Amino acid sequence: MxxxxxxxxxxxxxxxxxxxxxxxxxxxxxxxxxxxxxxxxxxxxxxxxxxxxxxxxRGRMGGQPAKLSNEQVALARARYEARDVTVAEIAKAFGVGRGTIYRALERP
Incomplete structure (x- = not known):
């Protein structure tokens, strides 16, 4: 300045x-x-x-812990791919936001 x-x-x-x-x-x-x-x-x-x-x-990763476990992500992915419910409904079932579901679906 x-x-x-x-x-x-x-x-x-x-x-x-x-x-x-x-x-x-x-x-x-x-x-x-x-x-x-x-x-x-x-x-x-x-x-x-x-x-x-x-x-x-030492095994510490930092940042906020993941909201969804790997099992929950697998279940969310199965529901999403089945197209039987909306992303909003999946998010509500897990108690998270839609963005969390979309980010989880991008994980490998």
Whole structure:
């Protein structure tokens, strides 16, 4: 955002931190802070990725548990392919939304 403002000839001044991008020193300090913030974001992302990978190695998948078991999906697929009831009726029978049924039917 500050770069967009600078392209328009607008300087950024932070009264609390004492940064003023209309001076060369202010621009230097601002860019150093921006680089440190970007570095910290990347470190957090890397740590999170390592944590997710370690959790997967321990058998944890993350995310919300599946609403329907494999047996329920098989039954829903059989009812859907038989065309004897609507998707809304199948969803109501399992206590889930129609979208859940459609996503389950896409699973292999």
């Amino acid at each position: 500050v770069n967009v403002l600078a392209d328009r000839g607008v300087a950024f001044a932070s009264l609390h931190e004492g940064i003023d991008t209309s001076t060369s020193t202010g621009r230097l300090v601002f860019h150093i802070f921006a680089a440190l913030a970007e570095f910290e974001r990347e470190l957090i992302a890397e740590r999170a990725a390592v944590g997710r990978q370690a959790a997967r190695a």
